[in-house]
Amino acid sequence: MTDIARTFQTAPAAVPRDNTAKYLDSALDSEGFACPDWLVPDLEDGTAPDMKAEALENVVDRLPEHADAFPGEIWPRVQWAYDDEGAREQGREEIRTLVEEVGEHIDGVVVPKVGRLADVKDAAGVVADAEREFGFADDAIGMAVIVETAAAKSDLREISLFGSNSRLDALVFGPVDYTAELGGRELDGERPEWGGLLEDLSNEASANDLVAIGGPYDRLFTERAGVTFYNGDGYADHVEREARVGLDGSWSLYPKQTIQANRIHMPTSDELARDVRKIEAFQEAKSGGTGAVTVEGQMVDEATFKNFVNTVETVRTIDERHPDQTGEAYEDELLERALTVDTTWE
Amino acid sequence: MTDIARTFQTAPAAVPRDNTAKYLDSALDSEGFACPDWLVPDLEDGTAPDMKAEALENVVDRLPEHADAFPGEIWPRVQWAYDDEGAREQGREEIRTLVEEVGEHIDGVVVPKVGRLADVKDAAGVVADAEREFGFADDAIGMAVIVETAAAKSDLREISLFGSNSRLDALVFGPVDYTAELGGRELDGERPEWGGLLEDLSNEASANDLVAIGGPYDRLFTERAGVTFYNGDGYADHVEREARVGLDGSWSLYPKQTIQANRIHMPTSDELARDVRKIEAFQEAKSGGTGAVTVEGQMVDEATFKNFVNTVETVRTIDERHPDQTGEAYEDELLERALTVDTTWE
């Protein structure tokens, strides 16, 4: 099961270049903070209609050689739409081919534009059939769905409950399709933020042990005084908003976005220092015997304490997988304290 | 079926003037941008208790002569309340009278203060009985409900699902009653914004092909330095917030509000120019063959593209019904491009 999903980076699986797998190749070779926790070779909207076949071939061709060395998980996005039987038929074929040809190299498939619960179950059934046909264990291939239709949002609680005991592992938000379906508009440069939906997504994911991932941010570049440059502020604000409400990860369209989202979804050095310090101070004060210690003007009870421990545990998980990232992000002395501090409450 | 509902203008059906139908008459005669998509002759809170009978007479008297020439739809609001049998009894009588006397001149009835699903079904049953009794086809008379009670919000998903295959066509928000029922307060001049409710209303309407309309804005006038004037900024901000999350229309209490809401719920000239330009640029770039074209720093995939097309299609619908409005809002050359650009994705 997935234990980190800070970044969900889609890469078009075929583009009209000499090397049509250019973006897929570079994502598979990414290193350090530019390496996504989830790489999503995109057979859906990121790939032009006339290149779908080549896109699938590229995935089938590249994964056997590169998947094992890739430190993250690999989740191809197939075609699907609750209101388009043609898209679903293509999706069924893509899932079959992926499971048959590279089933041992993928962690799951990402299914977009799902509708109500019945549609999600249909998609899960397609994966189950392919597992059986090609000799994989039950639930060997996971499934993530993109919540980007009014129907899926309406059934979010039921879909998530289904996820609590099925191959459904993750909920991903798709704001562009969602906004289009609801008829939302950008006015005065402001788009709807769908704050209620993000809360619900985070809640239902937590209630059912699913991963929750935010939506893409497509204002990749910005312009000022004649110069166009990477819109690092816009994306960071976007990711921070998602992290605040408890989404596990953010969608990335671009290596620089992956670097930022990987960074933001891990504790900052200040956060880690603060929470390690508070745990340490609490452990000292605890000897006094009260359950309501005040540390730096803040009451610390078991619930507050759990927040501090969450920070430390996230760092420990990342350190296990990517010691280069924790080594770069934190001072040695702080990291050492984080790895060794006593996080027990009683 | 309703295809535009930018404005839902209530007009008291009787007021204590020499001509008690003064507001109804002027609304039926409204022209240009002051003409609402939905005119709502109000038999409920807008009409004083001692004038209810005269209000109903005014509606029965005026519609036969004026309804055909009125370019919008006509939806009288009757009395009703989930927690007041007296109000429901009056509502039943009003629905019977309206269907019997002017059934061919109205598009539906607006039912306020509905409670849980069972109450909405009761109201729908009253309309069905009247249709049968007076020889109308099944579902000839539509129904809109005002979501303004905690019970209706609690059952919003179920009520909306009922709407997917019933005469229920529209969900309208009623913030004043809603705030009163929840005990919400205005503090430091700020009222609750009910952003979560608006998201849910827009979502459930979209999931079930219903129209979603925002709530009234009663700060009609504002005062500064001794002068009282129309609060055009306050209302425009209110309508923009509703448009952003995908509500189809806004409630109007006043002709100037109707002008503004009609304008805001149609694309601005800049929006239209931008989206037409992006569609045109995309159609050119598409020949290059990739599904992920970058236009003006923004990735354009099928989902993004659908947003641009929504803009163009709204303009085409309004142009068909109100060529005077599109003629006034857009330059001829831009309108021509909007009416002719190729909006197909593949």
Place this chain on the structure above:
Amino acid sequence: MTDIARTFQTAPAAVPRDNTAKYLDSALDSEGFACPDWLVPDLEDGTAPDMKAEALENVVDRLPEHADAFPGEIWPRVQWAYDDEGAREQGREEIRTLVEEVGEHIDGVVVPKVGRLADVKDAAGVVADAEREFGFADDAIGMAVIVETAAAKSDLREISLFGSNSRLDALVFGPVDYTAELGGRELDGERPEWGGLLEDLSNEASANDLVAIGGPYDRLFTERAGVTFYNGDGYADHVEREARVGLDGSWSLYPKQTIQANRIHMPTSDELARDVRKIEAFQEAKSGGTGAVTVEGQMVDEATFKNFVNTVETVRTIDERHPDQTGEAYEDELLERALTVDTTWE
């Protein structure tokens, strides 16, 4: 049944001082605006693990002598957690002891960290068993639950419906545990505000005649230029946000917080003056006979009117229980008008 719950003040039931009941004693002796509507002797997170037994003894010892003189309600918080059988076992014992020893002195028990509906029903069953065993009437002992898990939020509608005809009287928000469970983070000094959850809590409480109470604010003190002082601005903003969306009361950790929350959850002098004036103006204008009177630029219909009346009725309720508070908060002449103005609509 509870008719005011402006303040929900938790007090650790045992602390490591000479008098381990120090905080409980001072809360039971509180006076004026520092007296909470609900006093919550805390056996859960506010009391250290090694003092739980003494905490329960303190409650059993103090209530018989002080409860009758205390003007508010008394609701001890017991231990409980949907995912921890040990905590539930302790909670069952605590509920039994409380009902047996001081059942006639408490209004109910507060159950934290409940999960889905089944867990809430289990807790209610424990109270029912204790009532029977110790000879109390059915539903003599109320129950409040703290909504602070993803499971409880997911089932909020079902739990609240259960509350409409059971001993469940109140929903309290627990943001610290909730944020920890969802993995939410504080970034740039900003925490998630859970605005969607607060709207839902207020709605479901209103739909089922339950009391809704906000979460604790633990930034008790703030520091500036070398001086640490009570963070009265932070807490007041917090409480105002809760009052705006219709929560009935706020959580207090400290007597100064109780003073502020009691004040904010009653109408300000300006609000009361404004709403009394609007009711008076409306009653005069009503003689003109129209249902849509404009008072100070605002349309007044029955729904708007109900908002004004809510203000006056809250003041009347507080005046009945705490004439000292209304006497301190309002000028005599205004209070007199509030107590006598005609609040009937027709």
